[in-house]
Amino acid sequence: PRAGDPARLPGPRRSGAPAGPHQPEGANAPTPEEARAIASWDRDLDALEGELRRARAAVREVELPSALSASQLMRLAADEQGFVRDLARPMPRPPQPAARQGTRFHAWVESRFDELPLPLLDLLDPATELPGSDQEVADEADLDALKAAFERSEYAERTPYRMEAPVQLTLAGRVIRGRIDAVYKNPDGSYEVVDWKTGRTTQADPLQLAVYRLAWAEATGTPLDRVSAAFLHVRSGRVIRPRDLPGRARLERILQGETGTDGDAQADG
Known part of the structure; x- marks a missing residue:
């Protein structure tokens, strides 16, 4: 992830897939269902990051009601x-x-x-x-x-x-x-x-x-x-x-x- 960006959560591995640096290419590829879940997590993280940035904005103009x-x-x-x-x-x-x-x-x-x-x-x-x-x-x-x-x-x-x-x-x-x-x-x-x-x-x-x-x-x-x-x-x-x-x-x-x-x-x- 870029500096200052929230870390992306790794997708879940298939049951029984080997872990470690020497696993075959594609062995850890997510299923379509897992890919949709990961994309949903990314959207949630982006929304939370945007909300945090807006909350930390130095100046916000809010008009009092009449x-x-x-x-x-x-x-x-x-x-x-x-x-x-x-x-x-x-x-x-x-x-x-x-x-x-x-x-x-x-x-x-x-x-x-x-x-x-x-x-x-x-x-x-x-x-x-x-x-x-x-x-x-x-x-x-x-x-x-x-x-x-x-x-x-x-x-x-x-x-x-x-x-x-x-x-x-x-x-x-x-x-x-x-x-x-x-x-x-x-x-x-x-x-x-x-x-x-x-x-x-x-x-x-x-x-x-x-x-x-x-x-x-x-x-x-x-x-x-x-x-x-x-x-x-x-x-x-x-x-x-x-x-x-x-x-x-x-x-x-x-x-x-x-x-x-x-x-x-x-x-x-």
């Missing part, structure tokens, strides 16, 4: 290279039973307040992530446990102003879409945006709340400092309200390649 979901924006901010690799070579997503159970939890919470008005904006399309799509709910028993945990939370008796409200905003020339789990209106006219988390950890990206907070503020014409945001970690009942959430200017810098939210998190309860 519209992103809130979760895609978080992925971009957390791991730009990984996000770009996924765009360049998208992989099919396996079925997610836990996500379906998470969606059922969201539907159950919404059903508790079924007299609420329709969402403020009807912007949901097939590309927008569904409520509960990033959640971890194992089975019916786990779903029942989550319902009981929510009933113990501080939001159990608070009536939301809106639920499952689809929102969008334009940042750095790209449309960001998402769906807010719940919005509460305070007596003084300010708002609180809340995202339910049903996972087993209290790790959540404040960037998600920053996007939802800004989207709600701009959609309703509310000053940004009159919109707060919180995660409710349903299993533990813990409420986390991140401080110093980025506004429009900082979110646009993040989208343009400056990562991080520079925010601290404060837990209540």
Whole structure:
């Protein structure tokens, strides 16, 4: 083989064919079936070599889509290279039973307040992530446990102003879409945006709340400092309200390649 090329695998010898440098000419010639197998191996090796060379290319131009979901924006901010690799070579997503159970939890919470008005904006399309799509709910028993945990939370008796409200905003020339789990209106006219988390950890990206907070503020014409945001970690009942959430200017810098939210998190309860 040439220098730098993958070695070619030798074809299998016929059963009983002598080995060694003195075997008669043609004694090791492959059968037609063996020749086809060897040619198939060569094609596979060439394809793998080409894939490796493309993967090791120093520069690849990958254009960001004109519209992103809130979760895609978080992925971009957390791991730009990984996000770009996924765009360049998208992989099919396996079925997610836990996500379906998470969606059922969201539907159950919404059903508790079924007299609420329709969402403020009807912007949901097939590309927008569904409520509960990033959640971890194992089975019916786990779903029942989550319902009981929510009933113990501080939001159990608070009536939301809106639920499952689809929102969008334009940042750095790209449309960001998402769906807010719940919005509460305070007596003084300010708002609180809340995202339910049903996972087993209290790790959540404040960037998600920053996007939802800004989207709600701009959609309703509310000053940004009159919109707060919180995660409710349903299993533990813990409420986390991140401080110093980025506004429009900082979110646009993040989208343009400056990562991080520079925010601290404060837990209540």
